[in-house]
Amino acid sequence: MNDTQDKHETIKDEREHMFDNPKNVQRLIRGFFVCCVLLIFADLLFHRHLSFAEGVMPVEGWFGFYAFYGFVACVLLVLAATQMRKVLMRSEDYYDG
Amino acid sequence: MGNIHPAMILLAGSILLALLPVKSRRVVSLLLPIFSFVNLLAIPEGTMWHVSWAGFDLTVLRVDRLSLLFGYLFHLAALIATIYSLHLDDKLQITTGLMYAGAAIGAVFAGDLLILFIFWELLAVTSVFQVWARGGQRALDSGTRYLLLHIASGLLLLAGTALHYLNTGSLAFDHIGLGSTYAWLILLAIGIKCAFPLFHTWLVDAYPEATPTGTVFLSAFTTKAAIYALARGFAGEEVLIVIGGVMTMFPIFFAVIENDLRRVLGYSMINQIGFMVVGIGLGPGMGVNGAVAHAFNDVIFKGLLFMSMGAVLYRTGRMNGSELGGLYKSMPWTCLCCIIGASSISAFPLFSGFISKSMVMQAASNGGYVVVWLALLFASAGVFHHAGIKIPFFAFYAHDSGIRCKEAPLNMRIAMTIAAVLCVFIGSNPSFLYGLLPYPVEYEPYTTTHVVLQLQVLFYSALAFTVLKLTNIYPPELASTNLDVDWFSRRMFPGVVRSIVRVGGPIKDGFFNGGKAVVRSFIGFVKSRHDGQGLWGRTWLTENSVLVVVMFLAVYLLFFY
Numbered sequence: 001m002n003d004t005q006d007k008h009e010t011i012k013d014e015r016e017h018m019f020d021n022p023k024n025v026q027r028l029i030r031g032f033f034v035c036c037v038l039l040i041f042a043d044l045l046f047h048r049h050l051s052f053a054e055g056v057m058p059v060e061g062w063f064g065f066y067a068f069y070g071f072v073a074c075v076l077l078v079l080a081a082t083q084m085r086k087v088l089m090r091s092e093d094y095y096d097g
Numbered sequence: 098m099g100n101i102h103p104a105m106i107l108l109a110g111s112i113l114l115a116l117l118p119v120k121s122r123r124v125v126s127l128l129l130p131i132f133s134f135v136n137l138l139a140i141p142e143g144t145m146w147h148v149s150w151a152g153f154d155l156t157v158l159r160v161d162r163l164s165l166l167f168g169y170l171f172h173l174a175a176l177i178a179t180i181y182s183l184h185l186d187d188k189l190q191i192t193t194g195l196m197y198a199g200a201a202i203g204a205v206f207a208g209d210l211l212i213l214f215i216f217w218e219l220l221a222v223t224s225v226f227q228v229w230a231r232g233g234q235r236a237l238d239s240g241t242r243y244l245l246l247h248i249a250s251g252l253l254l255l256a257g258t259a260l261h262y263l264n265t266g267s268l269a270f271d272h273i274g275l276g277s278t279y280a281w282l283i284l285l286a287i288g289i290k291c292a293f294p295l296f297h298t299w300l301v302d303a304y305p306e307a308t309p310t311g312t313v314f315l316s317a318f319t320t321k322a323a324i325y326a327l328a329r330g331f332a333g334e335e336v337l338i339v340i341g342g343v344m345t346m347f348p349i350f351f352a353v354i355e356n357d358l359r360r361v362l363g364y365s366m367i368n369q370i371g372f373m374v375v376g377i378g379l380g381p382g383m384g385v386n387g388a389v390a391h392a393f394n395d396v397i398f399k400g401l402l403f404m405s406m407g408a409v410l411y412r413t414g415r416m417n418g419s420e421l422g423g424l425y426k427s428m429p430w431t432c433l434c435c436i437i438g439a440s441s442i443s444a445f446p447l448f449s450g451f452i453s454k455s456m457v458m459q460a461a462s463n464g465g466y467v468v469v470w471l472a473l474l475f476a477s478a479g480v481f482h483h484a485g486i487k488i489p490f491f492a493f494y495a496h497d498s499g500i501r502c503k504e505a506p507l508n509m510r511i512a513m514t515i516a517a518v519l520c521v522f523i524g525s526n527p528s529f530l531y532g533l534l535p536y537p538v539e540y541e542p543y544t545t546t547h548v549v550l551q552l553q554v555l556f557y558s559a560l561a562f563t564v565l566k567l568t569n570i571y572p573p574e575l576a577s578t579n580l581d582v583d584w585f586s587r588r589m590f591p592g593v594v595r596s597i598v599r600v601g602g603p604i605k606d607g608f609f610n611g612g613k614a615v616v617r618s619f620i621g622f623v624k625s626r627h628d629g630q631g632l633w634g635r636t637w638l639t640e641n642s643v644l645v646v647v648m649f650l651a652v653y654l655l656f657f658y
Binding site: 010011012013015017018019020029032033035036039040042043046048049051052053056057064066067068069070071072073074075077078079080081082084085087088089090091092093094095096 | 234235349350351353354425426427458459462463465467470474475478479482494497500501502503544545546549550551552553554555556557558559560561562563565567570571572575576577578579580581587588
């Protein structure tokens with residue numbers, strides 16, 4: 001074991017890998033969508049315990065609240081972050097000059 | 098065993114390491130954390146080693162449940178990081194790395210504020226070498242900025258300690274609270290090391306510039322020693338709930354657009370520390386329990402994520418999302434470990450983050466903090482988005498970068514595997530970690546409600562990523578620098594000084610040159626009148642004088658006759 005040997009060494013590898021086949025990617029995405037649908041209906045299957053004391057935060061008990069919140073949070077996050085780029089983004093060597 | 102200070106084996110041993118040849122250095126570096134751990138197990142709880150020095154009564158050592166938890170954690174982290182660094186020939190990194198671990202252990206077992214200060218500064222001085230060892234101007238500058246801020250943190254702690262001693266006559270490091278001005282100094286000192294908002298840039302500046310192994314050391318100790326100090330001195334201070342809430346929110350926006358994947362992890366680290374700060378603000382009991390449990394888990398899963406990215410950097414020489422991709426083909430084991438780390442930080446059921454993050458959230462809802470709870474839920478979704486998905490996706494999947502390299506070296510794979518196994522073990526056996534927490538735990542993470550709701554949050558966050566990616570709305574990884582508040586210190590202030598010099602220089606020159614010219618011409622004028630040939634300077638003939646006197650007398654005669 002030596003910290004100079006092996007470093008950044010590229011090798012040849014011509015094998016076909018799992019996601020080289022677009023069909024496998026399709027399958028993965030479809031399976032994922034099915035999980036999402038199943039999970040939201042899992043809401044109906046059991047009695048839910050609220051995290052907050054009774055009446056403090058009733059929205060929490062609504063059907064699909066957590067799923068909806070997670071989805072909307074991430075869309076807003078990405079849209080806001082994309083806008084931030086307009087103000088904050090500089091070239092890679094900005095501080096080097 | 099048992100009568101040696103818990104930090105001493107690593108501190109003294111690391112000096113010994115520097116003298117050893119490379120092979121025995123590897124063996125000894127592995128043995129040091131193990132010996133040190135055995136020694137720690139033999140130390141009884143309580144405060145000990147009361148020393149009088151320069152008129153102060155010092156307590157060198159305090160061992161209780163809170164400090165022990167961090168003590169165990171730091172030994173574990175030191176061992177994992179050492180295994181991860183075994184391939185190094187570089188003596189500097191492993192020597193200072195273990196010294197740094199020793200400093201962190203000393204800090205959490207410090208019996209009073211003055212001893213804490215000594216280890217606090219030692220943390221700063223020993224850790225910076227992990228950045229400098231990378232070499233190059235960027236690492237040198239970044240490390241220097243890091244060191245300056247951490248030394249400043251130490252000085253604030255010293256000032257706060259001195260005022261505390263003047264006011265209370267005691268150096269004891271117990272609950273301090275925010276009832277006095279000097280307490281704010283101590284809080285600020287701890288806050289800098291905790292990466293409080295506005296003081297967070299050292300973390301996202303220096304960690305990505307450190308060596309592949311250096312970042313693993315750095316991510317384990319400094320911020321967690323600070324979390325310990327915060328839990329010890331400021332538990333239950335409401336202002337921490339606000340500060341922590343902000344810390345969970347703002348970094349995730351930066352993480353989404355950041356290209357350097359280790360910097361993404363830096364931002365997500367601030368987000369995770371935010372959860373801990375909120376927990377400490379919620380106070381003793383479930384809040385502090387959740388905070389320190391999350392600190393414990395974070396050291397392991399964040400270390401694991403930094404290790405997987407370090408392995409990628411080591412093998413490919415690249416760390417930008419825009420240049421990586423498709424590495425699952427070349428580094429499948431590293432990829433698997435990275436996904437386990439990502440699942441843990443995202444708090445998937447059966448992974449370690451699940452059992453600790455939820456304690457903080459439950460403590461927030463028990464306290465009725467609706468806004469904070471919503472912020473934490475937002476941050477949980479966001480952390481899955483940028484750390485859970487983005488890190489593994491852009492490094493190992495996404496578009497194939499065409500890079501084919503070797504799998505990570507054996508020692509790196511072993512270190513990553515240990516951390517990955519711990520993530521799953523802790524996550525699926527909550528009683529193990531709960532048994533080490535400072536307060537009794539009455540919380541059950543594995544209820545149907547909790548598991549299903551958590552899965553809903555995570556899957557629908559992933560759904561958002563998938564939809565945005567498929568519709569090409571997701572921002573591409575771009576080679577770029579994103580400005581953060583350190584722009585003020587790195588660009589604006591130097592810029593202001595430069596423009597003052599640029600604009601002010603000519604004005605100053607004009608003022609002084611003009612003034613000198615005026616003085617010079619005045620001197621010239623005076624000289625011209627008074628030197629040998631000047632009107633007042635030359636020697637007049639006696640006849641002339643007589644003539645003038647006669648003229649005066651004539652005028653006199655005319656008027657007064």
